[in-house]
Amino acid sequence: MPTIGPSQNEPHQHRQMAESFGSDAERYDRARPRYPQALVERIAAASPGPDVLDVGSGTGIVTRQFEAVGCKVLGVEPDARMAGVARSLKGDVDVATFEDWDPAGRTFDAIVSGQAWHWIDPIAGAAKAARVLRPGGSLAAFWNVPLFPSGMAEAVADVCRRAVPDAPVGFQAMTKGPLDGYQTLSAKAADGIREAAGFGEPEQWRFDWEWTYTRDAWLDQMPTQGVFTRLPSDRLAEVLEGVGAVIDARGGSFTMRYATVAVTATVQPGAGSRGPA
Template identity: 70%
Template sequence: MPTIPPERSGNSGHQAHQHHAAAQSFGSDAERYDRARPRYPDALIDRIVAGRPGLDVLDVGCGTGIAARQFQAAGCRVLGVEPDARMAGLARQFGGEVDVARFEDWEPDGRECDAVVAGQAWHWIDPVAGAAKAAQVLRPGGLLAPFWNAFRFPPGLAQSVADACRRALPDAPFDFQAIMKETLSGYQVLLDKAADGIREAGGYGEPEQWRFDWERSYTRDAWLEQMPTQAIFARLPADRLEEVLQGVGAAIDARGGGFTMGYTTVAVTAVRTGAT
């Protein structure tokens, strides 16, 4: 499921960083978020680290520290920046170091790093201001690498899930069918905005895209636990959310109680070249 406002299929979605209320909805159940959200492929972490354990990594919009813990496991030192104190609090419980701030307003205080990463979070940040702030802290040759997980429901299930959501939320102002049939192409606007922001900020080489394909199997209950952590559903009243979950649960039950989700993790990367 997408984690940005569903309006992004129209013009307003191009400015996801302005949706501050949606961006901070995830902390309402930080523990569920940490349990249910998918991790990132080891191949992505390995390529960013590039065989250099001990890197200093800045994790922007670190949330509960999902990506940060993966980088720590790869031998990196990680500092998180997270605007939601509830999410940051849980990340600290897991042993993470986190500054609570919006990244655009965060003060580095002389700190530098070898990589700035952002897992499923860069669209909540002004793309130009974010790239400029990253340039302030990256050492020459350092890497800026925001990344996202794009999903692919198996054939047939996307339509069933969309129908269940539409029945429960008939007045919702967006197209569930388009959302549930999300593919990498649906994320292209995010990738383009990130790349354009890097170019406009200056101080980087030409942005590249990295792609990693993988799969994850879900039981009915595992998928239903993740759905309330998505921006589309996170702020629904409890009774409406329950209607959605019941409908989607029935659709999964009709397929035997589980399914395999295809994921593509895509990163927009750029190397810090020098002073802006």
């Protein structure tokens, strides 16, 4: 589903959509998909220590996954509503945009960012990450890309186009390769890392997995997606009713294929923790 923003070229400039996810933070935490365990374990295993900074930490979904493998995680989240949910679940969160966040002398072994790095200036964000990472530390930004079953993507896109003809994000990506938009994001993140300096050459990873949704579970998630977070209630109801009918026609559930794409880079010797960020 389209969650990237009104401009896939410079989404970090569109703070209004970036800060709309907290409008129903509890639903966001409940309904949003988690990330592949293999991804979490690979990042944690490569880290020189347990201290992790979760950038754009939201309600703490990524934070809790890394804590479950033994990491100590601090979140940085600009939306106080999202941070409030994370804190209610025992998360440690600073409320700030990453660009303006004050590390107060703190440094980290890894920086992670799930479904959020595109809301951060790619060059300024990478430069700041390099300054607060310890030697051998790494930055890992990753995104879940949903891939609807064949035939269902077209039906869902038709419902969305009818209900939201003026959407700032087109729905054609559902049917014409949703990976393309996210690969553009990951390429931009990699370019920002290169331009900021301080890191070795970025690597790109991909993890494929599946999740089966009931009708109710998928309709619970849809309002948390960027294009729908600020939609008037009557138009959102139209979307949910139409998509619900599509799922009902498939027997009341469906299996979503996900591709989780990641960009990672390791701080070069002598580049990390170089002073105030």
